Amino acid sequence: MNLSDPKDLASLLEALLLASGKPLSLERLAELFDEAERPSTVLLRKALDVLDKSCKGRAFELKEVASGYRLQVRANFSPWVGRLWEERPQRYSRALLETLALIAYRQPITRGEIEEIRGVAVNSQIVKTLLEREWVRVVGHRDVPGRPAMFATTKQFLDYFNLSNLDELPPLAVLREMEPEPLVDPEDAPVPESLQARADLASEADAPREQTSFRSLLAELDSMEVGLKTDFDDLREDSVDDEALPDGESRD
Structure with missing residues (x-):
């Protein structure tokens, strides 16, 4: 050779x-x-x-x-290659991924600064998991009272996500475009005409009862485990009635 x-x-x-x-x-x-x-x-x-x-x-x-x-x-x-291993890939919580993203984009950053941005406390188990996986490490201490540890990502983090350096991280603007649209508050969402008509009929047929609200209708639908879809095409005609059926039962 x-x-x-x-x-x-x-x-x-x-x-x-x-x-x-x-x-x-x-x-x-x-x-x-x-x-x-x-x-x-x-x-x-x-x-x-x-x-x-x-x-x-x-x-x-x-x-x-x-x-x-x-x-x-x-x-x-x-x-297909993933089927070679019986155990499923580990899934990480949204809180852990948000914490990791903040460390990656704002490093070096302290736990307190992460909590200030997220608006909630960082679970100690999240920090422990990131340290154990060697995705983050302590790179120093902030020169403030208490001297909190500052976290930054590691080469193992870059290797795991198939990156050669931090410059290959997608811009934050791209990540924001990938975020799902915020869910509409049920109280503010428009009530589909078909569902409102059934609610009106129910209230007219049983006058002594308190008028059915949209919130109570949602509660009944949730209790019957019927997913609320935007077009409501999959709701059966008898899904909303004067009384909700027990969980897991259906009218046949």
Whole structure:
């Protein structure tokens, strides 16, 4: 094998990256060679470029992340590859992801500053989880009374989210566009004519009873586990009546 040839060196680097199981930096790759045969940084980059081009059209790709280079399965194959493992991917709470996002975009930031922005207290378990996963670390202490710890993200955070540096984080404006539209308060939402007509009929048929409000109708629908849709096409004619049925039962 001619290690001065980028093509031969690319094959060797492919073997090293496949066997490693974790990203390898240029410095770490160079350390794997004897001093007499150690390729220069320029030659290593040329070989990595050859390797990257050889991955075109294949199921895996060469990816540079914060910790270095790694070979990984392309994202479009993940739905099938994920079935190799029986356990489901861990799901994280909205509170944890909001806390992580604030640390990523506002770092270094203290717990108190996160709580001030979110408007709620940060659960200690959230901070513990982020530290244990090595997604965040303490980088210092704010020079204020109490000297609170300041948090910042780590290379492991960048590696996990397939980023090489913080500049690759999407702009905040893009994230705001991805946020779902705020839910309309039921009291302020317009009442569909069909539902209001049924409510009026119910109140007229049973005059002694208190007039049915939109809030009470929603409560009845929720108790029957009927999802309230914007067009109400899926509501049965008998879904709203003088009395709500017990949970899980339906009129047949």
